[in-house]
Amino acid sequence: MMVPAFIPSPSQGVWHLGPLPIRAYALCILAGIFAGYWLGRRRWVARGGSAPVLADIMFWAIPFGLIGARIYHVITDAELYFGEGKHPIDALKIWHGGLGVWGAVGFGALGAWIACRRAKVPFLAVADAMAPGIALAQIFGRFGNYFNQELFGGPTTKPWGLEIATDHRPAGYADFATFHPTFLYEAVWNLGVIALILLVERRFKLGHGRAFFLYVAAYTAGRAWIEHMRIDTVNHFLGLRLNVWTAIILFVLAVVAFVISARKYPGQEDISTGPAAGETPTTDEPEATADKADEADEADEADEADVADEATPAKAVSSNGSDSDDGSRD
Incomplete structure (x- = not known):
């Protein structure tokens, strides 16, 4: 039975420019990358960092992040790609969806660390500058899940329930029309994460990785709750979804790292590297x-x-x- 009000499912998730398919999922990922970099760049330059240096770091971090996101998804959902009747080549079809945020952040951080070593800039300072930008990028990425009609929650009759087309409903849920829009819940949560980081920074000087650790702790707290609502088929461990365990572990590690950083390295590190590209020196x-x-x-x-x-x-x-x-x- 259709509820009186709901969030409609997208009419389509791919458009064709001649023989070239333009996928909404890919557009959302690209929009998130640009939005996250834009916010991170503003914060980096405001602290005295060089915009060209940050661009070089992102040149390493973004490819690493995309590859890591796909690797994490394929490893944790290997049964979707390997085994009898499966097609391993599908593991390379990133445009069909399937990116793990843990792999994106982890491998992206590895790429950024390598670039920071080459540029001789403090990695944790870059992580602090990019922290709210990462959350902003995730907001755009979640709308890619909306266009793919994937990763939604259980059935609901709430007015904000998300309509899911019949062919996208999991087994056992064919008679339900609307589901919890977990993509929207996470997008709203990430807006709160961004606001939290910016508000805390107004009162305290978050340096030496503390803004990044705050992002990780705040995001994982919400992710554990939202992940528990989802009904897509995933691996479980001790009765909990694997991503819930990952969120719990990362939350604890982030809180510990935040406390240690605050005690050992109060204040902010100096990252001044001169005028940014395109800026005219002051008189x-x-x-x-x-x-x-x-x-x-x-x-x-x-x-x-x-x-x-x-x-x-x-x-x-x-x-x-x-x-x-x-x-x-x-």
């Missing part, structure tokens, strides 16, 4: 450079005067018949 910078040049000239003149003063006695000694080599050795 004070040329004057400062000129002042330094004048100071250097004055120092040189003083040194020359000292040398001249020291040479005068030597000449006097030489005129009295003393060894003139002593003056040259001085």
